[in-house]
Amino acid sequence: MTTLQDLGEHQLLQRLQRFCPDSIVGDDGAILPIQPGYELVVTTDVLVEGVHFSEQTTRGFDVGWRAAAANLSDLAAMGAEPIALTVGLSLPPTTPWSWLEAVYQGLAACTQQYHTAIVGGDLCRSPVPTLAITALGQVQPPYSLKRSAAQVGDRLLITGTHGLSRAGLELLLHPQVDKALAPSDRTAWITAHQRPRPRLDILPSLRPWQTQRAIAAMDSSDGLADAVVQLCHASGVGAIVWAEQLPLPNGLVAWQGQTQALDWALYGGEDFELVLALPPNAAIALKEQIGGMTAIVGEITASTAVQLEMISDNGERQTVPLDQAAGFQHFA
């Protein structure tokens, strides 16, 4: 098995440059055109073996795909179309070349699907495999999305189902359990975890509304609850999330029960959908236009409390704080 130290740095760089456009390779940096009237958008994510991925649940291809998708999702949350990605890699010298090649194949597959490319990066040795991805995008100023644009009375629109990535992770961690699950559900949830889709596709639908008023947005990479809390915090408002409006697949509720399914939907993370706050008429129109599992799941309130409203067994409405403490804290 060929390892990185077998190849040496120069040959390794040559092999990795095959994944980059020819016009870009070979300088200290990459030069990229920006369209006139556009602003630059930049976002960075770091992924660490044992923290963000493990060999048990994530093959090289999927490590690459997920890393690219997470950064493209951040661009989507800014309203920006992708220009390019850079990849900073630190890896043990004993890393098999086949693993790294698969990571790049995953990066390339995801970037190609979203009409962008890897344009450079850095490579060095480290005891712990780590990927640092920076994504560059461009946006015309009226069409940028910001967390701080939510207004009282806005509806919360989510672009798809939440909790599926967490369900897929559960299946990957415990492949022997629950063989009674429908194979289609099993496949769908594992795919949701391994091949998340950044929601760049919905940006054109937003633009007609953005000429009237700014739309608030964030992606749900750290969980739906976290996204709502962050949006509200940045906008100085509160929200009520209607639990019964959250799309939960029947198979997931049957497998894990209502409470666990709701918990995964709110706190599971890594679904990479967009969470938008926008006027009710825009929310209703976009729900129709985007379709799929797009749902209106709450509203922005003047109180700064962020609440989850649930219907109890006896039919009464009750609210509980949508506590972000249940979310993923990197240093907790």
Next chain:
Amino acid sequence: MTTLQDLGEHQLLQRLQRFCPDSIVGDDGAILPIQPGYELVVTTDVLVEGVHFSEQTTRGFDVGWRAAAANLSDLAAMGAEPIALTVGLSLPPTTPWSWLEAVYQGLAACTQQYHTAIVGGDLCRSPVPTLAITALGQVQPPYSLKRSAAQVGDRLLITGTHGLSRAGLELLLHPQVDKALAPSDRTAWITAHQRPRPRLDILPSLRPWQTQRAIAAMDSSDGLADAVVQLCHASGVGAIVWAEQLPLPNGLVAWQGQTQALDWALYGGEDFELVLALPPNAAIALKEQIGGMTAIVGEITASTAVQLEMISDNGERQTVPLDQAAGFQHFA
């Protein structure tokens, strides 16, 4: 001593955001204006504890300064003025806050000195402290610098002395030795290692010449010899480097001997000067204009061999391959 896990992610991010411009903070990405007629330049570097820095030789402030300087040097080598930096950090939860604060103070000091700023990043836990920096710059197309622009007959111009960073590292690794060295030399070399200066200052001097013909450039972060070899390789040419033209401080030659001093100048690395290939008249004019230790140290040849020409003890000229194998290979 307060550690990162004592602070938790939210408080940690709040503290780090104080180092970023207010207008930038709080979204999934940063939005940056690009001047009309400019192209975007992007470059990424990864620094790993134990590989690129160690607690013995590099304090937190200097880790930050060097990381910023290395990336700004890559922008200088592209002819680009800086727009912004992003910082991807992975750190053990037991890292003292005081160390991370010092890293950010170093990053901020260097970016401020070169009129740019940290605009975002990511933070996560890892067993191995790692910094991934991406620098963004802008350049008007005629003024970009490329490795591939060297032409036969060009002179090789270096913007300063090489080997000082390596000498400073030696003093930091063995502080007890060679107390007879001049304190001014000792200080200068340690400063060269801890606080390298990206040569963004020379870019305006190049522009009048760039309207006539493209200039080839690379920075000498991986060593002067490596830079010459890479320039030649990208341009499909060769070079002769004249050993006797390399500026070597007297104190360094007296301390380490001529052979070792030359070796450090060629292969030591991390001097972050620019190595330029350009027509002789331009080289002569720029040597005068830039001043300091700027030197013309060789010429571009039609043969693809890259040679070092030395004067032997009996006065004869001899050439040896400027072998890049002596340089720093990350996976060798």
